[in-house]
Amino acid sequence: MFVLGFFCIGLLLIILQTTIFMVHPVWSGAPDFYFILVAYLAYRHDLLRSLIILLPLAMIFDVLSGLVLGMYPALFLLGFFTLKFLSDRLPVRESLYQIPMIGVVYLLVSWIVYVCISLAVSDLMVPWSWPVMLLRALLVALFAFPLFRFFDFFSRSIETRFSGMKRPRVQGGNRYRE
Amino acid sequence: MRKKGTRKAKGKFRALRLVVLIGFLLTMALIFLVSTLGSQKFGPLHELLFEAAGPFQNFLAKGAEGIRSFKQDYVGLLTVRQENKRLKAELQECRKLSFRSREALATNTRLRKLLDFKETSRLPMVAARIIGKDPSVWFRSVIIDRGSRDGVAKGMAVINGDGVVGQIYAVSPNFSKVLLAVAPSSAMDVLIQKSRVRGILKGTGALTYRLDYILKTMDVKEGDHVVSAGYGGIFPTGLPIGVVSKVRKKRRGMFLEIEVTPAVDFLTLEDLLVIEQEVVPVQGDHKPLLPSSGQ
Numbered sequence: 279m280f281v282l283g284f285f286c287i288g289l290l291l292i293i294l295q296t297t298i299f300m301v302h303p304v305w306s307g308a309p310d311f312y313f314i315l316v317a318y319l320a321y322r323h324d325l326l327r328s329l330i331i332l333l334p335l336a337m338i339f340d341v342l343s344g345l346v347l348g349m350y351p352a353l354f355l356l357g358f359f360t361l362k363f364l365s366d367r368l369p370v371r372e373s374l375y376q377i378p379m380i381g382v383v384y385l386l387v388s389w390i391v392y393v394c395i396s397l398a399v400s401d402l403m404v405p406w407s408w409p410v411m412l413l414r415a416l417l418v419a420l421f422a423f424p425l426f427r428f429f430d431f432f433s434r435s436i437e438t439r440f441s442g443m444k445r446p447r448v449q450g451g452n453r454y455r456e
Numbered sequence: 457m458r459k460k461g462t463r464k465a466k467g468k469f470r471a472l473r474l475v476v477l478i479g480f481l482l483t484m485a486l487i488f489l490v491s492t493l494g495s496q497k498f499g500p501l502h503e504l505l506f507e508a509a510g511p512f513q514n515f516l517a518k519g520a521e522g523i524r525s526f527k528q529d530y531v532g533l534l535t536v537r538q539e540n541k542r543l544k545a546e547l548q549e550c551r552k553l554s555f556r557s558r559e560a561l562a563t564n565t566r567l568r569k570l571l572d573f574k575e576t577s578r579l580p581m582v583a584a585r586i587i588g589k590d591p592s593v594w595f596r597s598v599i600i601d602r603g604s605r606d607g608v609a610k611g612m613a614v615i616n617g618d619g620v621v622g623q624i625y626a627v628s629p630n631f632s633k634v635l636l637a638v639a640p641s642s643a644m645d646v647l648i649q650k651s652r653v654r655g656i657l658k659g660t661g662a663l664t665y666r667l668d669y670i671l672k673t674m675d676v677k678e679g680d681h682v683v684s685a686g687y688g689g690i691f692p693t694g695l696p697i698g699v700v701s702k703v704r705k706k707r708r709g710m711f712l713e714i715e716v717t718p719a720v721d722f723l724t725l726e727d728l729l730v731i732e733q734e735v736v737p738v739q740g741d742h743k744p745l746l747p748s749s750g751q
Contacts, residue, residue: 300590303636345597345635405661
């Protein structure tokens with residue numbers, strides 16, 4: 279249920295990003311919601327469930343965006359494992375550090391993927407622009423807080439409902455004494 | 457006893473005074489009545505009475521008018537809120553209608569342009585609508601609502617009423633991905649309309665093209681129109697592509713540096729036409745540089 283719920287949310291975010299948030303085909307101000315979902319799953323959930331959610335979403339993104347197949351799975355996985363590593367090894371569990379960290383990792387991962395593709399195929403992509411990429415990283419960091427709150431709320435509500443369905447009802451008090 | 461007598465005499469005197477007064481008044485009234493009825497003249501007394509009664513009458517009439525007006529205003533105030541609500545709703549409806557009319561007018565103009573283009577070119581075309589845009593900052597592509605079921609195939613030219621938009625990059629049964637002409641990976645054979653000089657037009661990723669391989673000796677000026685060359689069989693000859701906006705002659709190198717402003721407004725792209733013409737690659741001609749899509 280959790281996997282399906284987050285997959286649907288991811289799909290909705292992808293559709294929003296490719297329609298409403300893209301004002302015109304050369305618009306640079308669309309926030310990369312997918313990376314916020316990647317970060318959320320890396321920070322808060324286990325590896326298996328996160329990968330089950332992220333891989334199909336990355337493939338969908340690959341179809342809808344870009345010309346290099348496999349670019350988005352690489353971005354998703356690289357981002358996911360970098361953030362997971364940082365959250366496990368460094369003292370960045372506080373949400374105060376987590377949100378700027380998402381922006382920084384987004385920028386780093388994007389740069390690595392861009393360099394790799396540029397080395398493999400020339401003249402395929404729009405030249406790298408630091409102002410544009412910094413704006414995108416800022417947008418990711420800005421949207422991270424409200425989306426994290428929403429994901430938390432969604433996650434909690436799914437878990438509550440699911441656990442309520444799964445667990446047998448426990449009756450309070452000693453009913454034999456009454 | 458004497459006191460009782462005095463009081464009685466006083467009472468009688470008072471009654472007598474009253475009777476005399478009433479008698480006097482009645483007599484006067486009788487005289488006035490008889491004289492008025494007899495002469496039928498509007499005398500000074502009448503005028504006096506008239507003048508005396510006038511202000512009161514005026515005051516009362518104004519008061520009544522005020523009360524009536526107040527009552528009307530109050531009742532009006534009670535209904536004015538409802539009237540206001542109704543008018544606001546009506547205004548909202550009118551605005552909505554006006555917006556829809558404007559939108560319909562704009563769509564009509566756009567589609568008429570496309571239809572005119574379709575009719576004049578006599579090429580097999582299918583109309584398509586943009587349903588999604590590439591959110592990446594590194595690529596320039598859009599998704600359209602037509603696919604292989606509608607006869608769309610990879611490599612087909614995509615245009616609109618203003619000129620060349622791009623090429624089909626990947627196709628599924630109902631949808632296609634269009635690589636925009638402004639994408640850095642896009643390139644096409646073009647001609648300068650006036651001088652018939654041939655070059656290769658490349659996308660820059662921004663809202664301009666770069667025209668390559670035009671020798672410094674060629675006559676190219678700002679404002680020259682650039683059209684498709686028609687080599688390779690993808691884009692028909694003479695499709696508008698853009699206007700030369702900058703020409704730079706560098707000291708080194710054989711070629712001019714030319715910037716072209718697109719004929720198509722990529723910021724307002726909505727409705728497109730896919731030219732359903734089979735793509736026949738011609739040997740020796742420059743083909744559009746489409747990377748393989750895994751179609």
